[in-house]
Amino acid sequence: MGPTVDAPSCALPSRPYRLADRAVSPSGTTVTVGDVTFGGSHVVVMAGPCAVESRDQLLQTARAVRAAGARVLRGGAFKPRTSPYDFQGLGRDALELLAEARAETGLLIVTEVMDSLDVELVARYADILQIGSRNMSAYRLLERAAGTGKPILLKRGFQSTIREWLLSAEYILAHGNSRVLLCERGIRTFDAEFTRNTLDLNAVPVLKQETHLPVIVDPSHGTGRADLVPTMARAAVAAGADGLLIEVHCDPASALCDGKQSISTEAFGSLMGELRRLGPFLGRAVA
């Protein structure tokens, strides 16, 4: 028994999302991009640096995460930064480097688009368009991204309810794009002393009941601490995540952004080994 036991039970008369509703596809939807399938038998791991910083940094990291078993390379070209005086990303140059890394490693590319005016450009390079946490409610951006036909990785707003998140997915689905991946990345709570955000793993089984869309977890933003990432990656898989999004940097100490939450390529290799051993006991392969 606890504090909210007598709170009003506010049963929803009906789910306000339609196309995102689990009832549309009770056994779940798979989203296939190239030779990678989300929502199926495999937990798909996406990894790479927070931001693309240089050719060396990106290629070195890409090769390492590929070797360790990642299937998708992440890397930011356009970076939403709280301060206008912080590094804002390399933009188009970063996109070119991502394409080069794809050509060399065969990894798919996921990268963020943060403004409607960049959608066309980013979509020419990315295999998966990421909508960041700050933009989950930028509805016109969602619609434009949807219009490209590319799969969308929709991060949860750090201040958004699950209901609001699913309605943002609904905007994409309603614009004719059915390939949506939901990514839990931590929410903002009253306690941010030890971790940057509170990773909400409750959201994983909740989403499995509410929607048919695959669910990804980002333990890097979800904790903000490299030392906690492996443990929470493991917990995310145990909670039923269909994929992981992990920040990996070939030299975290020199990272231009988010170095504190980026794990090294070595740590990533160890984590992948551990997840591969654990996966079968949770009914999933990890790749």
Added chain:
Amino acid sequence: MGPTVDAPSCALPSRPYRLADRAVSPSGTTVTVGDVTFGGSHVVVMAGPCAVESRDQLLQTARAVRAAGARVLRGGAFKPRTSPYDFQGLGRDALELLAEARAETGLLIVTEVMDSLDVELVARYADILQIGSRNMSAYRLLERAAGTGKPILLKRGFQSTIREWLLSAEYILAHGNSRVLLCERGIRTFDAEFTRNTLDLNAVPVLKQETHLPVIVDPSHGTGRADLVPTMARAAVAAGADGLLIEVHCDPASALCDGKQSISTEAFGSLMGELRRLGPFLGRAVA
């Protein structure tokens, strides 16, 4: 990268807790109660009804959780209820029933004490004294409970930071009682539509770095939904929990409180089987 990237890095000059500090016992502390050890090789499972409602309900549930592998029986005698018009617990009669269940099953007993005037009474019956979420900052109560010499299960205040929680543990330790178990049970956030609380599994690896005390997770309050309990129990073990506290009721639909978050004895049996299979791949036995 994300919303709080530029937030002030507020490095603590030193940890404000002393006896609770990990540095006191870098390899962690074990807490032994009877033949049960917390913080060692085994994940200890505590289970039972939210509240003791009747002799039949308690004994039936106790036998079932014992058979499934639980080592400690939970059950509330004094219940903190948000409304004065809700069931407040059977009080002393419940304590007698708990003692009877212990005598029959050999399970240890954990039960909540919610007021200083009841400490002596509850300590005569309980093997472990529970301090509930609402009372985590009731410092005089903590001291009196500490004074009994009984081990204390200290639940996190649903609105308390990890720092505040560890300082509450420090009150107990500073009063000469070293047997403290910390129990994460979900925190209050802006989203309470789908789950009653947000289970903060980040807290588990954080605590493993900050303190030497064993860490328990309560997925029942942490979710408020019986259907999510098994998944989050699994995630808690993957996150490194030393124990679980789970509400189990022989007939959840008829429970006088928290029926929605109580799993049936059958579901508990299945969960225990699953955890026993999973444990070794996380380096722990489950019992």
Added chain:
Amino acid sequence: MGPTVDAPSCALPSRPYRLADRAVSPSGTTVTVGDVTFGGSHVVVMAGPCAVESRDQLLQTARAVRAAGARVLRGGAFKPRTSPYDFQGLGRDALELLAEARAETGLLIVTEVMDSLDVELVARYADILQIGSRNMSAYRLLERAAGTGKPILLKRGFQSTIREWLLSAEYILAHGNSRVLLCERGIRTFDAEFTRNTLDLNAVPVLKQETHLPVIVDPSHGTGRADLVPTMARAAVAAGADGLLIEVHCDPASALCDGKQSISTEAFGSLMGELRRLGPFLGRAVA
């Protein structure tokens, strides 16, 4: 229009509080203690130090707040502190000093009781028993405090909903004590960089619709900053508060606790002058 526009409208079928319900006394209840009436034509100001520290400190502050127009003297004898190593209050000695200050100045005394075992003692000295924010849900303590027949100043739990707060008041009312003052003192939110808490002034007009009990505002804890106290005291009166609870110290820089949020006796004098001029334009006298 804004973020939560489509959130479920969760109309309460009925108010869960009965005796606290506005319908019980549609024009509002007044609470009279000695020659002071809360909830009537006057905004009642309670002022004094966070903690009683010494005879000089208390008497000097008491004389000054009396001269400036306060009617009730606040001062903590038993202090709930997050750390066991911080000053915990002078206990019984503080109560004696409060009684002496009352005898000299004619001010009524409000002081906190934080444990059931102290209720009888504190009630022998206090004119108004304060239940602190951390103990708003300590239901046995509420009942024992109610049983003394003394008026109760019930502070809002810093992460308690208005509903939970009113149900805590209901515990007191249901135990036969009708003299309850509700005190808003700031809630815990995601932003605590500039202020210690977020003073929730929305709560004042909400309470005026939900309940008949007088509403007090504590801008000292509500902001945690002496420099913001006068502005927010003014805003609280504009929002309809029936009283203010303000920390005043004869030498804030030397205060043993909460010095940062204590205003000086001079600042208090200025504030009272300002409030007396403003009051009539809000339909209230200030005293």
Added chain:
Amino acid sequence: MGPTVDAPSCALPSRPYRLADRAVSPSGTTVTVGDVTFGGSHVVVMAGPCAVESRDQLLQTARAVRAAGARVLRGGAFKPRTSPYDFQGLGRDALELLAEARAETGLLIVTEVMDSLDVELVARYADILQIGSRNMSAYRLLERAAGTGKPILLKRGFQSTIREWLLSAEYILAHGNSRVLLCERGIRTFDAEFTRNTLDLNAVPVLKQETHLPVIVDPSHGTGRADLVPTMARAAVAAGADGLLIEVHCDPASALCDGKQSISTEAFGSLMGELRRLGPFLGRAVA
């Protein structure tokens, strides 16, 4: 004293915002638009419907708020809605109607731009560009809006810290646009049962110390309830607000969005009368 008394004092080594810093203009900045000046001797009232719904609705409301003393007309043309199935605004047609209302009444126009692709269009009509709560961190949008040279009403993200808000203002200032108005509109907290948001009036005096920019308060979104708007408007002025943004509808019951928080033209008239009487006692005229 209270719950966070021992929390780490995390003194900022320096303010991360530069152009927004109070030190840049210690006596405060005024922002002048047409014949209206924000941040000066007058509290400026902006009022109008949530969304432009029809010619009649807009003109009727505009005339009424003009007559009552408002100086700026608000009205949404592009509406960010949580659900894709809700009314999304009349778009360009609404902008034409706003221009017509301006021509007739002489009121200035403030309206929201929610996507970079609409900036040029909206800027052709608006006197003040509003950036909504959901888009406070849409940095490219902020820059594009800044580039139009129009004054910007920057609403606080409903879960953004004051620091983040000021850094968003910094984006605008750093792009050469110095006419920024900050608008507090309520934040998201754990309690949303009685009010849609928690209006954070602490933010008003905090901003007055941190920045030189004028501060506006929106009690309509800040409460979500028409019946609370007048009281909180009064409290906002008492807290030092330089302006108010209030939703007024000629027929709230028929509003296509946010009807529950829109006050009638009659209620607005009464409120303006009250504020005009109150203003001088707070050192401000109201207009």
